[in-house]
Amino acid sequence: MKLAGFLLLLAGWVIVLAALALLKPVPFQAAFVLAGIGTELVGLVLAIRSHVTARTVRG
Amino acid sequence: MNAMTLCLLFTLLVPLAGAGLALINVGLGRSRSAAHAMLASLSVIAVAALVYFVCGFAWQGYPGRPAHLLAVAGKTWNWLAAEPFFLRGLALDGSPASLAVWLGMLSAGLAALIPLGSGADRWRLGASCVSTALLAGFTYPLFAHWVWGGGWLAQLGANNHLGMGFLDAGGSSSIQAVGGLTALSVAWILGPRRGKYAPDGAPSAIPGHNAVLVLFGCLAAWLGWLGLNSAGSILYCGIEPGRLVLVAVNTTLGAAAAALASAATTRARFGKPDASLCANGWVGGLAAGSAGCAHVAPAVAVLIGAAAGIFVVFAVEWVELRMAVDDPGGAVAVHAVGGAWGLIAAGLFAGGEGQLLAQLAGVATLLGFVLPLSYGLNLALDRFYRQRVATEGERRGMDLFELGAGAYPEFMTHTEDFNQR
Numbered sequence: 001m002k003l004a005g006f007l008l009l010l011a012g013w014v015i016v017l018a019a020l021a022l023l024k025p026v027p028f029q030a031a032f033v034l035a036g037i038g039t040e041l042v043g044l045v046l047a048i049r050s051h052v053t054a055r056t057v058r059g
Numbered sequence: 060m061n062a063m064t065l066c067l068l069f070t071l072l073v074p075l076a077g078a079g080l081a082l083i084n085v086g087l088g089r090s091r092s093a094a095h096a097m098l099a100s101l102s103v104i105a106v107a108a109l110v111y112f113v114c115g116f117a118w119q120g121y122p123g124r125p126a127h128l129l130a131v132a133g134k135t136w137n138w139l140a141a142e143p144f145f146l147r148g149l150a151l152d153g154s155p156a157s158l159a160v161w162l163g164m165l166s167a168g169l170a171a172l173i174p175l176g177s178g179a180d181r182w183r184l185g186a187s188c189v190s191t192a193l194l195a196g197f198t199y200p201l202f203a204h205w206v207w208g209g210g211w212l213a214q215l216g217a218n219n220h221l222g223m224g225f226l227d228a229g230g231s232s233s234i235q236a237v238g239g240l241t242a243l244s245v246a247w248i249l250g251p252r253r254g255k256y257a258p259d260g261a262p263s264a265i266p267g268h269n270a271v272l273v274l275f276g277c278l279a280a281w282l283g284w285l286g287l288n289s290a291g292s293i294l295y296c297g298i299e300p301g302r303l304v305l306v307a308v309n310t311t312l313g314a315a316a317a318a319l320a321s322a323a324t325t326r327a328r329f330g331k332p333d334a335s336l337c338a339n340g341w342v343g344g345l346a347a348g349s350a351g352c353a354h355v356a357p358a359v360a361v362l363i364g365a366a367a368g369i370f371v372v373f374a375v376e377w378v379e380l381r382m383a384v385d386d387p388g389g390a391v392a393v394h395a396v397g398g399a400w401g402l403i404a405a406g407l408f409a410g411g412e413g414q415l416l417a418q419l420a421g422v423a424t425l426l427g428f429v430l431p432l433s434y435g436l437n438l439a440l441d442r443f444y445r446q447r448v449a450t451e452g453e454r455r456g457m458d459l460f461e462l463g464a465g466a467y468p469e470f471m472t473h474t475e476d477f478n479q480r
Contacts, residue, residue, distance in 0.1 A: 009427045036423055
């Protein structure tokens with residue numbers, strides 16, 4: 001789950017980069033940058049939850 | 060007095076920020092690891108300086124100097140400096156690039172000190188030095204190039220018409236957030252201290268051993284931050300010397316508002332103000348205020364600082380309770396969260412149209428690139444060189460186990476549990 005979280009972090013960043021590189025009108029850029037950040041936040045939550053779960057299992 | 064002379068003078072203050080962070084980390088740790096914590100601070104500053112000399116500036120660079128470029132969709136993306144290693148060919152003659160070398164060396168050291176706060180009482184000295192080499196040699200210079208070295212984040216203004224481009228005068232991103240996210244990576248890999256969490260997950264308080272060191276460290280950090288923000292504003296934002304008064308006023312107001320906001324918040328929540336959380340709030344205010352210190356009005360600096368002070372109090376709790384991360388020095392809450400808030404606040408209150416989007420691009424880069432890179436590098440390191448001290452070392456204390464001598468030899472009784480007298 002942690003690996004999936006980190007992959008989502010990277011994927012979100014790539015979405016942001018693509019938005020800045022490829023999109024012209026600022027509203028579209030902003031929307032995709034926010035989408036990228038949203039993806040990153042999902043990834044961060046997954047990584048955090050995996051850490052909490054692993055610590056709970058270890059006791 | 061010209062701008063570069065002033066920059067040189069202000070950079071002389073920056074080591075005080077390191078001294079302050081070191082004192083805070085030592086004070087918030089346990090007495091059985093105090094000497095180890097201070098030696099680790101000295102060591103990571105030393106390693107960072109040496110590694111930065113070897114390859115750090117080669118990859119950080121300075122605007123207008125050689126760099127590796129990538130052409131994408133008709134735009135040029137400057138992604139890495141192309142300076143020679145070992146500072147060859149660079150005259151250290153008071154030019155802006157030479158001052159950037161010195162400020163960069165100190166900044167890498169500051170970023171390296173931050174994870175010591177999260178790894179306190181269990182991070183082996185050798186491992187912290189190797190981790191610092193990775194931070195100062197790769198992570199910090201790469202991101203700092205993008206922000207301060209003329210890289211693609213700084214060029215968002217010219218290339219994408221997003222305000223002034225990514226704005227960060229004093230290092231909220233390249234120092235504070237990079238350090239804070241590395242601190243999170245280290246804390247995740249090390250795991251919590253023995254006895255921190257009960258089997259049901261409830262955290263136990265392991266208070267710092269010396270609040271005086273912590274609070275004095277805040278004062279030293281304030282002086283260092285005055286130098287850091289001023290030097291960074293001249294070198295990387297090109298502000299004229301007269302505007303340094305605004306930088307100094309904003310830096311002070313940010314820390315002041317943050318500390319008082321933390322005091323009020325902890326007073327309201329716990330009945331009494333908490334000294335260590337107020338100290339965390341003070342530093343959080345410094346971290347948050349660094350990004351826009353040269354561009355916001357003083358009233359806005361108060362607002363940013365006050366918000367940082369409140370955020371830090373809740374973030375410390377959230378990191379410990381919800382994220383189950385043992386962070387004795389509050390490094391993640393203060394530097395990562397405080398730094399990120401500072402970047403967003405600079406987007407909200409400084410710069411023109413598109414500034415917020417530029418700042419969000421930087422925050423996204425921190426989360427989506429720097430955090431995975433830091434975690435990956437430290438995880439790989441842990442596979443070859445165990446980062447966490449042995450259980451016996453943690454029980455006896457890092458001072459005796461790794462150094463053979465305690466910081467307080469006349470007061471050597473250590474109990475397993477902390478018993479409030």
